Amino acid sequence: MMPVTIDAGDVIAGLAFLLSGYATWQTVSFNKKQKSFVESQEKLNNLLLEKENEVAVKEKSADLGASFIKLGSSKYRLKIWNKGSATARNVRIEFPEGNDVVIDLEISDKFPMESFERHQSVELIAAVHMQTKRKHVVRLIWEDDAEVHNEKLSYPTL
Template sequence: MMMEFSDIISLIALLIAALSLGMNFWFNWRQIPLLRHSLKKSQAEALEEKKADIGAKVVKLGNSKYRVKIFNRGKAAARNVQIEFPDSNGLIPDQEIRDKFPMEVLEQHDSVDLIAHVHMRTPRKHAVLLKWADDHSDSNEKPSYLTL
């Protein structure tokens, strides 16, 4: 039995198709871990878009003037922002806290300043607990330490 020219061309085409199919399968198989990683990254980014990140720090304005700055560096707005002092509050007047908290909304990159009364006997470190709701969770908490 003798192969004709058209049989040889068909056999070469079949080999090229099989090689192409094998390379395609190998390429796709190697892409699976990259696709999984990309999916996880996309999901994490989508989750970060829903989170607020509330923080607090002491800012010195002059020789004896201090403010406590509460800020949102997250990507989402924080709602019902509250500040608590687990140990004791000897830094911010109670009236200042009652006037400004709970804050209804603290947008991304927004902040609020609280007057701080600092004197010789004021402790140098104050524990605060920040609480808020955002699109990710209705009960977020973050302990922080204000240091003079």
């Protein structure tokens, strides 16, 4: 067997090898962290884009609703309003479960509405009597800059 001799060059080479291994491990570790950071940044950017798109769509959207309002002791109106950011066009109203409260002439005189501005409302005379059901279903249909066909069910109560 040959005696093994270690000189200063071998020690330096060993240290260089260990240092190189440590540097490689640090680089791999850093790259993992960098990749995680890039993925987080990408997710954040996607969320911001989604939010911006939602805001843009909301700005182009009308939002219609309906409720009954009482005037005096026995007079009622069905109030239709637009609380959205955009103008609704070609607004129509339907009563899927039948209409026994709003006068037909009121509907045919006022609907379809060509244009229904933001914060605009219209009131329809309601004929309320003892046999009138208390809850009604109103389907509101319209167009706006966000969608060609919008539809919303509203459940106004007396």
